Amino acid sequence: MENLLSIIAVVLYFAATCMIVPGLVHRSGIRIKLVFSLAILAIATHGWLISDLIFNPNGQNMSILNVASLIGFIICLVLTVSMWKTRLWFLLPVVYSFAAINLCAANFLPSTFMTHFEGKIELLIHITIALFAYSTLTIGALFALQLAWLDHQLKSKKSLVINPNLPPLMMVERHLFKVILIGTVLLTATLVTGAIYTEGMFSSPNAHKSVLSFIAWVLYCILLWGHYQQGWRGKRVLWLSISGTSLLTLAYFGSRFVREIILN
The missing domain is CATH 1.20.120 (Four Helix Bundle (Hemerythrin (Met), subunit A))
Known part of the structure; x- marks a missing residue:
């Protein structure tokens, strides 16, 4: 089935x-x-x-x-x-x-x-927020890639730009920063709930997850500050978004990929 x-x-x-x-x-x-x-x-x-x-x-x-x-x-x-x-x-x-x-x-x-979430509602809440934070910021990275592609098409004056099925550049940019803002809020909640409800957040098995997630959070905060305060756009936003998502991917999937896929 x-x-x-x-x-x-x-x-x-x-x-x-x-x-x-x-x-x-x-x-x-x-x-x-x-x-x-x-x-x-x-x-x-x-x-x-x-x-x-x-x-x-x-x-x-x-x-x-x-x-x-x-x-x-x-x-x-x-x-x-x-x-x-x-x-x-x-x-x-x-x-x-x-x-x-x-x-x-x-x-x-x-x-x-x-795993066993029975009687561990706090841990379930933490993991749920983390999943939505990662998913949202991954969507943000996809928007950043789409924005970079549209910008390249405009600069090279390719005919694909006038495709009516493609969104306007400014619309994509607005959605990009809204998504990243929501994702950063969720990532903040993930770090806070992890610090409160997760035992040994900075212990040996979990240290890399916490450190990489915190670095990604710093990058996203810098990205949002740079955009709303300094008017950052273009490649700087793209690379910060991709870097943040890559760090979060390594934080969760890196060690587990080695243990579950390669070693097993």
């Missing part, structure tokens, strides 16, 4: 992507309702499967593959709901493809990292 659900979700993600790409390449109209319907079906199937993979009678399997797939689910859900107000057609094929790959990996390459 899980294999069937995985295949269904991947096919639906692929179908939604195939409905978007021609509009980006040939500047033709994109059937929003059809794309949305396919994506929602894919996300619903994805959510059903990832819940089965994480929750079992022995506890919660928060393996690196399951967490990566859960983050992909969150990002896809947020961007799909947002497609009605913002032209995210450049980003959706990317996130749908990664979500499909992550889901297949979680289902066909099972790994185990059992």
Whole structure:
């Protein structure tokens, strides 16, 4: 059953992507309702499967593959709901493809990292905030990449710029800083709840996570200060955003990738 659900979700993600790409390449109209319907079906199937993979009678399997797939689910859900107000057609094929790959990996390459949230509501809150912080800031990095690509197209006067399916440069920039601001607030809450509710936050097993997360938080604070106080734009914002997301990726996935994937 899980294999069937995985295949269904991947096919639906692929179908939604195939409905978007021609509009980006040939500047033709994109059937929003059809794309949305396919994506929602894919996300619903994805959510059903990832819940089965994480929750079992022995506890919660928060393996690196399951967490990566859960983050992909969150990002896809947020961007799909947002497609009605913002032209995210450049980003959706990317996130749908990664979500499909992550889901297949979680289902066909099972790994185990059992946790127990029963009676640990504070830890569950901390982890939930952390997942949404990482997902939000990853979306911010995607917006930064889209902004850089649009800026490059404008400067090189490429014909793709006039594609009606692509959003205006200033709109992308406004969304970028709103997303980064929300993500930074969530990251702040993650660090605060971690310091309060997590035992041994700076002990040997967790020190690298805490240090890298704090450095990423500093970078995002500098980015926001630079934009709102100094008017920073362009490559400086792009590199700070990418650097912050990369540090957060290393903070959570770095050591766990070595332990769960390579060593096992």
